[in-house]
Each structure stands twice: as structure tokens, then as C-alpha cells.
Amino acid sequence: MKKALTVLLVFMLAFSLFAGGQQEGAAEGTDGGDEPFKVAFVYIGIPGDLGWTYEHDRGRKYMVEQLGDAVETTYIENVPEGPDAARIMRQYAQQGYDMIFATSFGYMDPMLEVAQEFPDVYFEHCSGYKTADNMSTYFGRMYQPRYLAGLVAGNATESNVIGYVAAFPIPEVIRGINGFTLGVQEVNPDATVKVVWTNTWYDPVKEREAAVALLDSGADVIAQHQDTTEPQKAAEERGKVSIGYDSDMGQFVGDTVLTSPIWNFGPYYTRVVREAMNGEWETHQFWGGIDTDIVKLAEMSPLVPQPVRDLVDAEREKIVSGEWDVFWGPLKNRKGEVVVAKGEKMTDQEMLNMNFFVEGVEGTLDD
């Protein structure tokens, strides 16, 4: 017994020695010069997913490039959505981070909880709707570039079946599917968009399986709302084309990716971090369109013919100039009921709550 205790004590002593050593080291490191503004990012996936988290991390790096030594950033990857995320955010706040970005909708409630505990820390939540004095939301009108991508896909399909690998049946994803389908139907009223839900943002295996199932059922173009390039790779392997998402997936997969609706978070991150550093930051709900560059359509593949490129440019110009937008009436749901009358515009509130499919979508939804 005594021996056991001795071993335990020696062990604990060793531990505490190292503890002392480490704290000393840390103190030395922060001497000299101004404290940098510390920013932490909470990621749902890994920066190597080449999709959603890749784009956020590119945004982070862009921001660091712009602001230089004045900021210090870190990130944590693979954080599950739900209450557990609160622990991660609280730890960052306790470690003296000045600003925390959380990049998935499931972080909303945990972030609100932590934001109320740490009124001096700035919180930014991507894709949610709840705010506080020190918590804002940011997102982009991805349905706009998705509509443009739909024009490309509707033109490319020969079987008139377009497969769409989708994450969760939530308004964000539904908006994307509808915007895309409206684009498809604009150039090809006979084409349908077949949706398969994976119920995950990030699961390379599931994403690929869903794409393969869609290809097997006759789809010859694969679009997606996921975090990785797997659906694109599945299409390429079958000699079919695809529409990417999140990042310019053509870079990673090849010319079979006709184009991709993409995110561009860098300028936004730079702006809000600078505002927070200068004390000019105010609670906001940023939902930027294609005119703000937070969402874009990637460079098109050489496989896209010139007339389609011209059409996309013309439609893009209409959206940027405010002459027209994707969810302006007349708009019918897939049951044939009029959702937005002619001459009317869907409000942001309605778009954020969107829970129906437009004509041309095939898939399960409680609508």
C-alpha cells in the first residue's frame, strides 16, 4: 500500500513540476510589444475537406494576411454540433480570445449561452438567426449563385435528370435546391432535380454513396450541398459532369466540374475583425448577396459552351443590379400552389423559413 502511495505522489509531483515550467514559458512569450487581437474559429469539419471548412479556413488565412501581426488566430476542427460545443467556446473565452467565430448552424444555442457569460468577447455565428449585444450572425445568399449554376446544369443534362446530394432538410439547403432548380427549369423545363438527403454535413463515404445512387437512377449531372468533393469525384469516375459547392471544386477534381457556387469569407472576416479591434463592431445580421462577393460562381470549366456563359453573365447582371432576384413572383410550389404572386417579392423572413420545394424537384420533404 505504502509503495503505491509513494508512486502516486512522485507522479503527481512530476506533473506539478511540469505545470510550473509551462506557465513560466507562457509568461515569457507574451512579454514585449502589444498583445495581438486573438481570434478563434470553431469548425465542424477539417480544413482539408476542400469544401465548407476549407473555405472558412481560407477566409481565416486571408484575414491574417490582411491584418498581419495585429491578430493571432487558432482553430479547432471536428467539433460536434449541439450543447457540447459550448464547452469549447467557453474554453476559448477563458483563454483570453477576443473574438470567436463558429461556422455551423448547430453552434447557435451554445454560442448564445457562452456569449451571455462573456460580454467582453465578440461572437460571430455563421448561418443562424439568434443575436445578442456581443453576438452577430453572418451568411450569404447562396441561392443566387446556385440559380446561375442551375442554368449551366439544365443546359448540360441529356437524361434530364439532375442528382442533388443534400445534407439536411433545413431552410438553408432547401433554398439552395429551389434556387438551383429554378435555374435548371429556366433553360430546360423538362429536367427534374432528384434530391437525396444524407443527414450529415461531413461524411465523405455517405456523400459518395448518395451520388452513386443518383447516378444509378439515371442522373447525368450531380449537384450537391455537402462539405466535401466526394460527389464530384463519383460523377467524374462515371464519366459524368457535376456542379460543385463551397470551393472551386474544379481545381481539385477536374474539368468535369462545370462550375461551383462558392464562398468567399476572407473579406468579411477581415472587415469584422478590424471593426472589433477598433471598437466599431456592432451587432449585425449580415446576409450578403452575389453583389457583396461573399458568394460567387467559380470560373467555368472549358466544357461549358459560350452561349451558356453569356446567359449566366446576363442573369448575374440582373441580380447584381437589383433588377430581379431568384425568389420573385410568380412562384409556385411543387403542388402547383402559388407561393409568391406575380409582381411580389419573397421577404427575407420567408426565405429564412423556406420549407417547400418548387416545381421540378423530386425528393422527400414534409411540405
Next chain:
Amino acid sequence: MQLVFEKRKAVSRRAIVLVPILSFIVSLILTGFLLLAFKANPFRTYMAMFIGAFGSWSNFTETLVKATPLMLTGLGVTIAFKLRFWNIGAEGQLVFGGVAAAWVALFWSPFLPAWSLLPMVMLVGMMAGAVWAGIPALLKTRLNVDETLVTLMMNYIAILFAEGLYYGAWRDPEGYGFPGTKLFPEAAWLPRFSGRAHVGLFIAIGIGLLLWVAMNRTKWGFELNMIGKNKKAARCLGVNVKRNILVALLISGALSGLAGVSEVTAISHRLQQGLTMGYGYTAIIVAWLSQLNPIAGLFVAILMAGLLVGGDQVQMMMGLPAAMGLVLQGMILFPMLAGSLFTEYRIKRIDPRNSRAAESNEELSV
């Protein structure tokens, strides 16, 4: 020459204390080499993990938050394992308990006085967990259906059932379509005492102590032990094996169900994603490492929770990839589980010429 595992006739007290500690040190050394391969300082990494889990009161409360469901599910699994009933369905029982708790909290509140809502939520949640564990127990005792498969499969049913509810019928109509129910009324919230740590912890500790007394000082505990050691002998001595299995599993499920109740009523205040964090599976490790001792189980649950919470620091402080945190957890546990095997068994070289002598001992072939 031949090597066999021989069951030790008596396990020395010294071994019970020393083996886990030595195994833990071996774990740290082995893992240290791995960290060096990733150019990370092992001491700093361990220190970061330790501080993350136990370094301050607020960090420790987060460890307690995770320890609470691990204690409850760990105790539930312990009861079942005592009978050699391989209940690996604690996860499903937890989820089903959470679902039932949400049902009461969301839909019964107009009909109940506020003070009675939380007790009712807990009671119904425990009953739901008990039902979820009772089904495989009935199948086992009536039809001799293998419990391992049934309990495992029922996890998926419970998880998908819960998803179906918060994506569909129970989805908050004002939640912008996000999956998750409405917030529960505050009368159904299990109180927190510091940070997010909640009174479920004290309930779990109380149950652990009670269970220790029940298992070691009562006729019921004696019967459980006997059934676990030798079913046939127990039956011959007039112990009602079937009834005991059923009762034990109802309790086992009720405890896991209570874990689900405390997760939804104290932590998330709604039914949503993130209820299944794998506590029901980690519970199996808790039960094994505690050698099915409920009091040891409480401490092991806190250590496991510390390992889970500290694991995040591998990323946050050390900048190592997320997968590294999981690898560390696995590498720290593995020698400890192996070590616990050696407390009960020893490796013996036997000479085939003398193999008779060996046969007389209880053996476990390699």
C-alpha cells in the same frame, strides 16, 4: 512449452491499486513516443490535457458535466454485466429516456402543476429507459434471443426515432426550420449548481453509493453475484434467474434513461442533435475499468470525462489534429484495460508433460 492465461486464485489488494497506476504510466510513456513522432512535447501535451480537465474549478465543472451521464450509464451497464448480460444498449436507453423526458416536458406541462413537472419528467424518462432495456431482457429470458445484438440494434432504433421527432412532428415551428424541439418550460429544467454542472451529479453519486450497498450487503446483491458466477448453480439453489435478470435490466435501463433525462433537462433544455455523444458506449469502458464496483465506477467516470474534456486541449493548446485527441484517448485506455486483465489472470508457462496440473486450474486459452 505452452503459454496459458491462468486465473489468479486471489487478487491481491496491492495489485488492484498498483496495476492501474502502472498501466497508466506505461500508457503515458507509449503515447509519449507517438507525440514525439508528431513533434509535440509529450509533457506539455499531458499537462494541457490535465489542466483542461482539472486545472481550474470551471474546467472541472465541464468534466463533471460529462461525468454525470457516464456515471449513470456506467452504473446501469455495471448491473447488467454483473449478471453477464451484455447490455451494450445504454446509448439507446439514454436516448429513449431523453425522448420520453421531452415528451412530458413539452406536452404535459399544461396539465400538471409546475412543481410536479420535473419529477414526472424524470419518472417517465426512467420508465422509458427501463422499457428499452426490458425488451431485450424479455427476449433473452423468454426466447433466449442473444442480448448483445438486440441491445445494439435498439440503439439505432432509438436514435433514428429521436431524429424523426425533432426533424418532423416535434420540430419547433418558430425555429426557422432548424432541427430541434421548442425549449422546455423552465419548470422542467434540472437545476445547475455551477457553470453547467447540475444536480444530476449528486443523484448519480447517491445512486452509486446505494447500488454498492445493494450489491454487497443485500440478498438481492448476493443473488446477482451468484447468477453472474454460475447460472446453473444459482438455479439449483432456488434463485429465480429469469426474474432477477428482468429486474436488473429494468434498473439498468432506468439509470441510462435518467442519464438521457439529465442531458436534455439540464444541458440542452430541448431535444436536439448532440444527445448521442457516445456516453452509452463509453459506459462499457467505465464498467470494465471499475471492475463492476459501483463506487470505483463513480471515480472512473470522472477520469474518463477528464480524458474526453482534456482531449480537446490536444487541438486547442497543442495544435495537433483532432484525430490525435482520439488516438491519445485510445492509447491511454488500452494498457489500462490490458492491465486489468493481468490483475485477474497471470500468464503461466506450462510443460506439456505436466499439463495435467494445469488443467486442474481454471483456464482461458489464448
